Amino acid sequence: MVNELLGPLSCSAYDIGCKFLQTILYSSLGEKFCELRNKFCVNTFHWYSHGYSCQRCFHPSRVFSTSNQLTPVIHHASAYRQRLFIDLFFTQWHNEKYTNVANMLYENYEAFKKMKITEANLETYENKETEYINTLDEESDADIFATTYVKLLAEMDKIKASLETSTARFIHSMPDNYNADVFRKLQAYTASLSVGKKINSQHCALSGQLDHITHEVCNMEAAWGITRQWESTDKEYIKAI
DSSP: OHHHHHOTTOEEEOTTHHHHHHHHHTSTTHHHHHHTTOEEEOOGGGGGGSOHHHHHHHOOHHHHHHHGGGHHHHTTSOHHHHHHHHHHHHHHHHHHHHHHHHHHHHHHHHHHHHHTOOHHHHHHHHHHHHHHHHTTTOOOHHHHHHHHHHHHHHHHHHHHHHHHHHHHHHHHTSOTTOOHHHHTTSTTHHHHHHHHHHHHHHHHHHHHHHHHHHHHHHHHHHHTTOOSOOOTTSHHHHHHO
16 A cells, blocks of 8 residues: 555655664565665654764755755745745756756766776775774774773873973972071961972872873783884874874
């Protein structure tokens, strides 16, 4: 009934059209659906909640992005006129596309010839892209290690910089003409001592953090056989960022 109603070469928009297509194909409607070369797409309002692998197959984004120009025209129109202008818009869009299709195909053909791209190349590129997109959420152990290792190295560099700053503050917090006997008699002694203790506490905390993260880095390097610590200019470091 559905196939007969829609007819051949139809495209039905549905919020979960990508998943519903699988239901159709595994049902008794599947064979007839394929014979009629019908399709499903996901409407533009649900586009951004779907993954890229779905978007590249089920989202007619270029059609809807063009039709957005119609919105201010029909925004305050009656339901009848909204449907009328939408139908006129897509009729004109359809006719313009088919009018220019020959020129589009010719220009693409000439461009492909210059780049020496064949039909077989296009199929290979599409298959590689699909394979890549479908495995994006499957990180290898090596990728996970590299990312973690680089994060530790970046954190270690950050702590080292903070520790150097803290050390410099601690050194400069002591007066140049410091004399222990005289300094104890000064009224500012208590305040200066408080500042010195704070700086020293911060310095000790940073030293402890540096020791801990250095231990983690050394363990990772030993486990993965890294004999020279990665630097920010190394290709392995840059790739992991």
